Amino acid sequence: MGRIRIAVQGDQADPAFVATWKGYRNHLETITGVAVQTFQTSDYNSVIQAIASGQVDAATLGAGAYANVDAQVGGKVVPYLTSRQPEGTVGYYSALMVRSDSPFHSVADLKGKSIAYIDFNSTSGYIFPRMALARQGFTPDRYFGKSIMAGGGTQALLAVVNRRVDAAMTTASGGTPATGFTAGNLVTLARRGVLKRDDVRMIWTAGPMPNEPFIIRTDRPQAFVDVMRGAMAMLPYERPDIWEQMGQLPGGSLKPATRKTYEAIIAMHNAEIQRQRSGGGA
Amino acid sequence: MRRRALAAGFGPLLVMILLSGCNSAARGPAPDRAATAQLTRLRIAIDAPQTAPCAADGLQWPAPQRAYVRHLGNRMGIAVTLCPMASRQDAAAALATGKIDMALLDAESYAAVKTSVRPILARRQPADLGRVEAALIVTQGSALRQLAASGQSRPIFMAQNPVVLAGVRQTMASVWAPALANSTTVISATTPAAMAALRSGAGDVVVLQSAQWVRFCRGQTKGDTPCTDLREIWRGRPPAAEAWSVRRDMPKESWARLVGIHLALFDEQPLIAQWLAPGATEIEPTEATALEIAR
Secondary structure (H helix, E strand, O other): OOEEEEEEEOOOOOOOHHHHHHHHHHHHHHHHOOEEEEEEEOOHHHHHHHHHHOOOOEEEOOHHHHHHHHHHHHHHEEEEEEEEOOOOOOEEEEEEEEEOOOOOOOHHHHOOOEEEEOOOOOHHHHHHHHHHHHHOOOOHHHHOOEEEEOOOHHHHHHHHHOOOOOEEEEEEEEEEOOOEEEEEHHHHHHHHOOOOHHHEEEEEEEEEEEOOEEEEEOOOOHHHHHHHHHHHHOHHHHOHHHHHHOOOOOOOEEEEOOHHHHHHHHHHHHHHHHHHHHOOOO | OHHHHHHHHHHHHHHHHHHHOOEEOOOOOOOOHHHHOOOOEEEEEEEOOOOOOOEOOOOOOOHHHHHHHHHHHHHHOOEEEEEEEOOHHHHHHHHHOOOOOEEEEEHHHHHOOOOOEEEEEEEOOOOOOOOOOEEEEEEOOOOOOOHHHHHHOOEEEEOOOHHHHHHHHHHHHOOOOHHHHOOOOEEEOOHHHHHHHHHOOOOOEEEEEHHHHHHHHHOOOOOOOOOOOEEEEEEEOOOOOEEEEEEOOOOHHHHHHHHHHHHOHHHHOHHHHHHHOOOOOOEEEOOOOOOOOOO
């Protein structure tokens, strides 16, 4: 291969975004001796189409977005790694947020109210929590009065803060509902000064769901897959500086993943597609 | 039908348009072509009653051992042989002198060859947390400057996550006296409480997982700088019991490929993995100092 092309889904609101992937690119070039190009976007669909069409060789994206890719091209794209938190956990949560000064304290208080989801392809911001709500008797399409796709966790939370919607489905990680969360949309935005932590309240969680996969095209040489897996997985041990530039924490790591790791998410995604095609509510 | 045809025709163009809107990063400096050098053969030490010539197969070899050689040969694209070694010291010496290319070493056998050899892979143990990276934190005004001086200190542990706390204690037991590593004198419920206890003089040093320290220092709000009066004096993991090691001059791509192939073994070739790493559920990469006690 004359060059390696990787699409990475990120958040352009993050001021550290440009620096985040430069070290990663340099690391891969040093290992492989081949030029590496990264395509960075916060848009789910760009990454999905780029990897599904073969325009890039590998990508990082959310589990739900991978499920979308799987539905399009099946085994032509597979996970090869996933991230693991320093606590040893390999999952994260959906968190339903409302304004702190609102009268809403549980999902039961939100009947007929408006909700912002992140994106149709978002695992934590759409696919997983909707299934969980339905299992608890709250069929989302009928239970909420209005729903919007905010386009990102940042936008979803801001929609709540700005009173555009009553609630937002966001991402929470770095802990559990029992221990509290140390990462996710709220923590990140509070740290950036976009909002204050006590502007909003968490009233419901669902999870855990598997962390985001690193995915790769299987029509590329096996040696490329093996080198990519090794080069990426060694990062936290070999180049902890780059690992932290990527927004990761010391002690976190990457572990092998396969399609099986994401079977439950794929099944949820496919059920959601089926529901949309049949016009049914969920 | 027409819509589908159009979608097929414009699919690549659509993707180009979508990606052109992305932040396509410029290429970095010209890659180092020397990095593309690769191993031309792979000779791996294997424990045996006596040292013997390397071989690609053996009638008495167990099936997973033979499968390992075949699998590695196929995936590396080079000849792979196993080299019987009577001791880890023999294997380390053979590795250092270029007679073999990879060996499972322990701290003792590694110590003699560490200038030319480094670990790259180990069993992940324990399976959940792995070797926990701990950090020691003191106030800026503290006289404590390094790990060695902390052995007589009054530690403050952080108990927010009991599993992590146990891992942190295990890490400290590799560098401190067991009584100190298991001290229960001051245990704080959260990181802010631990730092408050440190500032109040209730203890000399906060002991916590490095990730907990980094998270704390990132602050809660914009402009929050909770660590300016604090200082990290040490960060480290406990040594691995043993690790697959290679010469430090191994071509980088071959090194990455070896890591990538071995990481996937438990998913792709579980019988080989169980033979190679009995009792483990995962093989993971290691840092270059994984067979040394962090000082």
